[in-house]
Amino acid sequence: MQVALEQEPLVQGALFSMDVRTGNVMSMVGGYDFDVSEFNRATQAARQCGSALKPLIYSAALERGFTPASMIVDSPMVFRDADGMNAWKPNNFESKFYGDTTFRQALIKSRNIPTIKIVQSVQVPFLIQYLRKLGMTAPMSPDLSISLGSVSISLMDLTKIYALFPRMGRKITSTFMEKVVDRDGRILEEKATSSQPVAAALNNAPSSAMPSSVPVQGPVQESGRVSFPEYPLPNDPDQVLDPRVAYVMAHLMKEVVTFGTGHEAKNLGRSAAGKTGTTNDYMDAWFIGFTPGVITGVWVGFDTQKGIGPGETGARAALPIWLSYMKEAVKNYPDEDFSVPAGVAFATIDPISGKLAPPNSSSAIKEAFIEGTEPTEVSDTDSSGSEVQSDFFKEDRD
16 A cells, blocks of 8 residues: 655755764654655755854853853843844843842743843853854854854754753764774774773862863852863863763753753653754744653754744754654663762752752752852742743743
């Protein structure tokens, strides 16, 4: 029996998946139908990444003194050009402002205004230099539009940068074949093995004696200073991100799955982290997510600059594809959590104030911090479970 679609799909999509530890490419889909178009949208298409860039921005902010408990004011902003004739008024996805917002909430709910304010604080030149260090080679505009993911990048390249988080900050090389042999079995070419396994980074977090100290901002100023060495490490060029930063960001992206825009990924039934992304007019929908063993990125959109439809966000258009694929991809991998490197501490905090939760708080959550940056002040109110109310998922679904 032959089955055919009544209408050929016009929307395209791409998927790129790797083994986190080895970099072996598990799957790559470059479009709907290779016979119709041989253009590989996983490797050749450069598309704006929207909010999928936010985890990289927030990791840069951690190195500049922010913590998951830092407070940012979510309030209206207006930027005018030199002659005052044109104004840019950025907005959050749902066109609301929320006042005092913790760093963690801003990422979990994918808030635009706090992200712009974070970029203002870390400064655009630093952010661009930071993204280059992580391996981003795409052209970047040296202005605040970068806050909202104006960077155009291929799915493969962005997925490889995301792999830094489960890999404790170590660069990954995507491998499409392990070896090439001739007809007599002689090896003509073979993949080189990494000189240092990912696991080594777990015990190699830098001590407070390292250089490049930066002041801690927000509610933890009294905790002093946190140190970051210069990355990439001179003696280990593959280590491009601090293992502590990598873990804290992976933990925050687990909360994106638990509480935020990526909540459908909870249906995978095991530890998973990731981030959605949606660009202006719903032109591009992204979801990049990972477990300790597998990382997969999905993009959905038209080949032309055309919206895929109102409401077709990363959470709605890309995440279901990711989930369907990952349910099969992780079957041969152990159900485990992300390993915690040295130099990471946990604190029980109030999710709204970012301060330590009072005893017997009904809304307390356990948050990861770079050791020495945990909040010390106890909240004098209980947020009464506001983070898990049913309407939490109705907003910010980009």
